[in-house]
Amino acid sequence: MAKDHPLKKTTKGGAAAGLRGRIWIDGKEGTFLGYGRAILLERIREHGSITKAAKSMEMSYRHAWQLVDSMNRQCSRPLVESATGGKGGGGARLTEAGEKALMLFWEFYADLQEFLTREEKVFGDTLAGITAQTGGRG
Amino acid sequence: MAKDHPLKKTTKGGAAAGLRGRIWIDGKEGTFLGYGRAILLERIREHGSITKAAKSMEMSYRHAWQLVDSMNRQCSRPLVESATGGKGGGGARLTEAGEKALMLFWEFYADLQEFLTREEKVFGDTLAGITAQTGGRG
């Protein structure tokens, strides 16, 4: 559960070297949407609550709330709408703008994966020659 | 001097939203080469010394040395060769492997910039609609 995020730089097994990349959508205050925030939004949609969403990804409520707040502050229409009190104590839901932002990010993200795969093919050999130069001709 | 690195997430002026990306070459221990390390290597080549390279980019010698050490530990042929003592007290120089790695990284980096520009064109409108939804119909 959220243990081998693409964000963690493990490279535990397999090839010695590889290419890694990360993307963000920037807003007025800096990061607007990145991988972690995108996952958080999905969990909010799934659980209908910031608390549960945070727990589901082993994140503190404090941090989750700060991220949601940061995202909402950076666009005219909030990505997440929340209600305090009421049935179940309240909750949070993804708005239409949230859905759109999420969709855009995942497309961007998919393009990055494609990009990285392409680059791996281009640089793979040269890369191997640098990190594990066994038979090279200096 | 090294004040508005591409790494800093400033977005101080201009457009409200934009796409940002970052890349790394991974090795056995995690990050092998990234933007900061690449700059460091270039400064070492330029100054012939880790000390001066570090100073030139407002980085502590300790940190610079750790980065160099990390890079050298992750490839068979070290990227940086250093000598202690001697004329000028010693120094450090970029090896052939270092030059190759640097060249590879900058190509990778240039491809990323191209990728980001392309993505900006694709998502620009949708993005503006999310962060500054003025005339939307929702």
Place this chain on the structure above:
DNA sequence: ATGCGTAATATACAACAGGGAATAACGAAA
């Protein structure tokens, strides 16, 4: 042998991000 400027290394210190816990506000339902 001494001086010099660097590499290499250890220790202490500061800054910052994030976690944990505590608390108040809230509003539907019982």
Place this chain on the structure above:
DNA sequence: TTTCGTTATTCCCTGTTGTATATTACGCAT
């Protein structure tokens, strides 16, 4: 009115990261 679970907010603690500083090793030049 009381209960309940969540949002919203605050304070403190901790781990990590990097800076600052001090010390030693080194080897050429004088």
